Amino acid sequence: MSLQSIAAKIMFKLPDPILGKIMKYISPKKEAPIKLDPKKYWHLQGNWAPVKKEESIDELEVIGEIPNELDGKYIRNGMNPRSGYSDHWFFGNGMVHGIDIQNGRANYKNRYVKTPYYEDDMDMMASSFDLKASPANTHVIRHAGKILALEEAHFPWVIDNNLETISHHDFDGKLDGPMTAHPRVCPETNELLFFGYKMMGKPYLMYHRVSSDGKLVQSEAIDIPRPVMMHDWNITRNFVIFMDLPLVFDMDRAVEGGDPFGFRPECGARLGVMPRNGTNRDIKWIDVNPCFVFHPMNAYEEDNKIILHVCRQDKAMVGGMDQIYGGDETTGKLWKWTIDLETQTCKEEQIDDKPCDFARVDDRKIGLKANNGYAMELNNKAETLTFGNHLFKYNLDEGTREDHFLGEHTVGGEPLFAPNPNSNDENNGYVMSIVHDNERNKSKLIIIDTNDFSNKPVAEILLPQRVPFGAHGSWLEN
Numbered sequence: 001m002s003l004q005s006i007a008a009k010i011m012f013k014l015p016d017p018i019l020g021k022i023m024k025y026i027s028p029k030k031e032a033p034i035k036l037d038p039k040k041y042w043h044l045q046g047n048w049a050p051v052k053k054e055e056s057i058d059e060l061e062v063i064g065e066i067p068n069e070l071d072g073k074y075i076r077n078g079m080n081p082r083s084g085y086s087d088h089w090f091f092g093n094g095m096v097h098g099i100d101i102q103n104g105r106a107n108y109k110n111r112y113v114k115t116p117y118y119e120d121d122m123d124m125m126a127s128s129f130d131l132k133a134s135p136a137n138t139h140v141i142r143h144a145g146k147i148l149a150l151e152e153a154h155f156p157w158v159i160d161n162n163l164e165t166i167s168h169h170d171f172d173g174k175l176d177g178p179m180t181a182h183p184r185v186c187p188e189t190n191e192l193l194f195f196g197y198k199m200m201g202k203p204y205l206m207y208h209r210v211s212s213d214g215k216l217v218q219s220e221a222i223d224i225p226r227p228v229m230m231h232d233w234n235i236t237r238n239f240v241i242f243m244d245l246p247l248v249f250d251m252d253r254a255v256e257g258g259d260p261f262g263f264r265p266e267c268g269a270r271l272g273v274m275p276r277n278g279t280n281r282d283i284k285w286i287d288v289n290p291c292f293v294f295h296p297m298n299a300y301e302e303d304n305k306i307i308l309h310v311c312r313q314d315k316a317m318v319g320g321m322d323q324i325y326g327g328d329e330t331t332g333k334l335w336k337w338t339i340d341l342e343t344q345t346c347k348e349e350q351i352d353d354k355p356c357d358f359a360r361v362d363d364r365k366i367g368l369k370a371n372n373g374y375a376m377e378l379n380n381k382a383e384t385l386t387f388g389n390h391l392f393k394y395n396l397d398e399g400t401r402e403d404h405f406l407g408e409h410t411v412g413g414e415p416l417f418a419p420n421p422n423s424n425d426e427n428n429g430y431v432m433s434i435v436h437d438n439e440r441n442k443s444k445l446i447i448i449d450t451n452d453f454s455n456k457p458v459a460e461i462l463l464p465q466r467v468p469f470g471a472h473g474s475w476l477e478n
């Protein structure tokens, strides 16, 4: 162990507020290299590059017809470094893009999420020990009347319906650790369920349950043997399922300037099934083959089994943290995991060999049996994260896939399902996605009828400025 590591270990024992001040002080000034290596800085090139302007533009041009029953806001978050530079895709501060849709018309607005991370143009190191200093760049959801911009190492931030930033949100002071960017709102109870993971200091994992009116009513420390990246998880009607997968944080390596995360299959991989109001003592840990999952599609219960559909990849970040995806082994494909709660085993089946991720179902089916699942194609031949030019619709009962071709030069974003508000049927609604025409360098929001998925969109809303490739979003009905 080097002296640097020993010094870091002693320093990291200080309380977070003190450590936060020290880190801000000693973090090197964020500075872009003169020449950006395209393999490391792919996230600043082409349509990954940030946009600078905050716009508010009404009456967007539409090809086709926006379905009249759609009444709400499509909102999507993504990394958009204020200075134009960030060390890593994960580290750019967030910008939300919103498209308001009503009476067959659409307006556009985009705003930075104005947290201290944005105000001070921070990097991740400087923000590491200040829970308020979130880049707020990964997801955006609504619960109990609040729209929350999320990232996974800090508090959520509240934004208003006009996308203006209001404040951080710590549930009246009850939350004292980070919140995942992938909480789940239960469609039956309207509870908000989430976890938070930490890379230093036990407990490495916490579970939280928020009532339908927004009160944090339960927090539980969960034992896991080592700090791992836990990007997403699952809920069902009665359970939550943690994914303890071997993308392991290594502080010694981080301190010495190496990659903080390493894929270590020898550590094993486990799914932790816990009753939603249970504690650490109630968890059943079930082994699966070592792998990584950024995003599951959904999970549900059937008799004494739990069925999960996940975008499973064999490995993660084997070429370092810059290789978020890239190459076949580190790109997700749809798998089905069937957990038998009696035998405490998991059957693992690959459903499809198409590379895909950013999977979603109808939000009203989260934790329940959904027949339709949606995902975005990824290009597993590329060396860095590259979106594909198809969106996929899966029939989860039959394990079949339907493709929507976006065009030779057009590549996708996360597909979101927007239901027909007059129907409870997951077969009655639309799939929305912000896609980008790389040749014309233009972005659009497409609206596809889910019953006519492979056909051309019913509407293409032409966006007034390029929307950089981003992460996740929500359809918020008015």
Ligand SMILES: [Fe+2]
Binding pocket: 138, 181, 182, 231, 232, 294, 295, 471, 472
């Ligand atoms: Fe995500």
